[in-house]
Amino acid sequence: MxxxxxxxxxxxxxxxxxxxxxxxxxxxxxxxxxxxxxxxxxxxxxxxxxxxxxxxxxxxxxxxxxxxxxxxxxxxxxxxxxxxxxxxxxxxxxxxxxxxxxxxxxxxxxxFYKHQTRVALRNCGVISPENIDEYLAFDGYKALEKCLLHMTPQEVTATVIASGLRGRGGGGFPTGIKWQLASKSESPVKYIICNADEGDPGAFMDRSVLEGDPHSVLEAMTIAGYAIGAHEGYIYVRAEYPIAVKRLEIAIEQAKGYGLLGENILESGFSFDIHIRLGAGAFVCGEETALMVSIEGRRGEPHPKPPFPAVKGLFDMPSNINNVETLANIPPIINKGPEWFRSMGTEKSPGTKVFALGGKINNTGLVEVPMGTPLRTVIYDIGGGIPGGKQFKAVQTGGPSGGCIPAELLDVPIEYDSLTAIGSMMGSGGMIVMDEDNCMVDIARFFLDFTVDESCGKCTPCRIGTKRMLEILDRIVSGKGEEGDIEKLEKLAETIKATALCGLGQTAPNPVLSTLRFFRHEYEAHIRDKKCPAHHCRALLEYVIGPDCRGCTACMKACPVGAITGEPKVVHHINPDKCIRCGACQTKCRFGAISRQ
Amino acid sequence: MCDCQNAYAELDAIILRHKDEPGGLMPVMQEAQNAYGALTMDIQQRIADGMGTTLSEVYGVATFYAQFALEKKGKHVISVCMGTACYVKGAQAVLDKLAEYLEIPVGSTTSDGQFTLQATRCLGACGLAPVMTVNDEVFGRVTPDQVAGILDKFQD
The missing domain is CATH 3.40.30.10 (Glutaredoxin)
Known part of the structure; x- marks a missing residue:
């Protein structure tokens, strides 16, 4: 060498x-x-x-x-x-x-790294993802060898059950139990599916695992195949991730070349093959039943469960579907044992979780911490706090299915159940930090806009209900909110949660409910006082020139509608009736004299 | 023989490659879009015939997924990421500025066929928010006043 x-x-x-x-x-x-x-x-x-x-x-x-x-x-x-x-x-x-x-x-x-424990990300940034030898040098495919040559499928499943690993895609269902259910279904053909359709805006942990350590996913899928008795696997990956797709293709090729994938792996008699399928831009396809329909080449509409995928899944065969980060945890669990895995995290949520830290935070990036770590540690010790001396307002977890967590709850430990208890959810791990300049009503509107756009239209509560909620929110942020709007939102939200067909619809109202719970006063200010406390919503703010104005006339020249009047060297004035709130004057002012009120 | 035969030679090869594959319809449509730029009605009909299915089935799939385009896009495709991280850092202002500068609504193409402007889902480059892409080139930490300068590079 x-x-x-x-x-x-x-x-x-x-x-x-x-x-x-x-x-x-x-x-x-x-x-x-x-x-x-x-x-x-x-x-x-x-x-x-x-x-x-x-x-x-x-x-x-x-x-x-x-x-x-x-x-x-x-x-x-x-x-x-x-x-x-x-x-x-x-x-x-x-x-x-x-x-x-x-x-x-x-x-x-x-x-940034001191407080982290890297399990799923163990090889990311350490090895070259396009070279299988480097993965092998870091214990790669050792777990597969151990499973195929020294363990029965039942022992593999039992190990995963004992580790307490829960699905990292959002739901938090115990992975081992899922494997057990699929293994009990009698069928000559079964499938392993890797859900790499990471659709939550602001979440990119799965992408990083696929790009930085693709072999760990292939190895885990093969192990899962052995455990449930499947010989074929599909990776359903977003088309927006071209680098990840390319590295997966290289990895599959290399693994086949080394006899670690394909026919008679390691001469154990067990065969397993993996195909890649590209998504085409539909958020609902992250839902497991919709994802499987999409692999079949049809419109990705979900269907009711039961039948569960473990009984009747892809091409009507028993299937097991796991998310990328979940799978990346499998090889170390097999290698180091379930006790090791349980030594991290909490009783009910063992192990670690990767978060994509973004928004108004100094150190944006990927962070992996033991479950149970307080949000404060992630945001301040690892994330380095809020830039520009601004005040922290909320952190959004769980994407369009989650909620906003206010400052007073920053000491809540991060785990599946504690986040659900405060009206948010773990989700796939997006963590977007917001500061005093972000309007919470507008954030709720942003997520609803996303859901309305991504609703597949199959069930009425989601197709029509979320649309009605969005209309009310649009009205509120444009200054036309009415008394009773909050109550209407709440009623709609409860109905949709109770009656929508799939996870997308059932959780769609969460961003509204959680902002109503913690930031109700912002809604009330928009509706009653016609004011946006964060000075964000265009229709509800006024640009005002303060005493710092030197009368340089720069703003006057920038204003496209001639709303600014004044003499040189004298404080200028904005006529609110003419002003279209484009903000051009504020960008041009060199003295910071123009503010939003 | 007319040109239409040749025009579809690549499409027919794509269909042949995936015809017997379970769930092969979407890969065919994806590859056809890459080859022809859009899934026009003619192309959809040919896919339906080739795959042994109906036009309504193909059209249903084409209109369900955001990435399938029924009409050709402009020479340069501008995408502004509207993921949460980009949104809280001002992606909407960048998108508004682009629409104003190009004088077209979001989701459409300029009359000279130069630029298509679209809002896109999270690109996963949240560390660089707000992010926009022109074709395959990524621009991070974009502010509205940089927009004109970025587009100048691509203008013929």
Missing amino acids: EYYRSHVLVCGGTGCTSSGSATLLKLLDEKLAEYGLEKEVKPIRTGCFGLCEAGPVVIVYPEGTFYSRVTPRDIDEIVSEHLLKGRVVKRLLHHAKQAETAVDLSLDEMP
Whole structure:
């Protein structure tokens, strides 16, 4: 094997690729050749490191130096200074940019990583996802070997049941029990399905696992196939994730080449094959029954359960469907045992959970913490708090099915049941932070708009009910709210929750109910006082010029409707009747004299 | 022989590849859209005939999923991410500005066929919010006043 004195890891996740990491990698190759280091230093494109905010991220090993927001111009300096002369480029260190201290902190010492426990993300950012040998070197396919050669299918299922692993896609159903149900269905043909249709806006953990560690998903699917007696698997992945699709294709090819997938795996007599199916942009297809119909090539409409997929699923055969993150937990559970898994997290929610931290937060990115960690730790210790000195208002979890959690509940431990108890839900793990400038009525309207758009139209409560709710919310944010609107929303919400056909409809009212529960005063302010407390809703705000105005006339020139009057060097005035609230004046003002009220 | 035979040669090859595959209809439609830019009625009819199903079945699938287009899109497709992370960081203002700049409503194409403007679901690049893409190129942390500069690059 070739030996390199140094490895340069360049993040090839979606965030960093979007910020130009592919160019960095190309430049790195060129510069290494130019300095004659190509035999000593090896650049590797890895999966996501998690800290997308700092992208593109470059880490130099064995030192573990963490460079952030690296631009093509910096590559020459990294190569000539760090890799050639051994001098760390201090100005590019992540911490040099974040704080006054230019300390060279390694990954484990950085506050962003210190509080994390990486199980599902164990290999993301560590190995090259396009090279099976690197996965093998990190215990890859060891669990599969253990299952196929040393365990019976019943023992595999029993191990997963004992671990207490619950579905990471949102519902939280015990994974082992699901496997057991499917294994009991008698049928010559059964299917394993991996749900990679990560539709929740603001959630990208499954994408990172697929992009950073695709083999762990293939290995787990094969193990699941062995456990329930299936020989074929489908991965249903969003078409919006081209990098993930490409790496899955490479991984399947490589695994087949090594005899770890396909006919007679490891000469155990067990055969398993995996196909990839692309979604086509329908949120409802994340619902398991709809997803299976979509794989069959039809309109992805859900159907009532029972029959459950374990009895009658894909192509009417017994099927087992698990989400990507759930599957990524399987190999370590088999390798290290259920007790190890139970040593993390809480009694009812063992293990860890990956969250996609986004919105108004300093360190946006992917975070994996033990279940039971308080929200506060995630948002302040790992996320680094709210930027711009703004006030935290709420954190939204669970996407369009979840709810908004206010500041007073930040010490609630994160687990399935505690989040449900406060009107939100775990969901797939999106965590969007909102500050004082975000209007909670508008956020509820945003989610309802999403649901109305994505409702498949099969059942009436969802198709018509959510539409009526959206109309009321539209009215409220445009200043035409009426007394009784809140009550109407509540009544509709309860009815839809009780009567909709599938999970999408049943949870669609949650964003409205949870904001009504914790931010009712904002609704009331919109309806009664015709004011938006966050100064967000256009129809309800006024632009006002304050005493800081120097009379420079810049705003007057910017105003498209001539609503601003005033003499040079004298405080200007906005006529609210003419103003169309476009905000052009505020962008142009260099003195911060124009405010929203 | 007329040109229409040749025009559909690629489509027929796609159909042949997936015809006997269980659930092969969607892969056919996806590949056909990649090859022809849109699933026009003629293409849908040919898919229906080739796959041994009805036009209504194909049309039903085409109109159910957001990614199938019945009409050709512009030369450059602008997508503004309307995922939650982008939305709370001001994606709506970026989208509004684009619509104003191009003088077209969201979801339509400019009369010269240059640009199609669309709102899209979460692209998973939440760390760069708000995000917009032009064709395959990603632009992160976009503000409304950057819009004109970004589009200039693509204008013929």
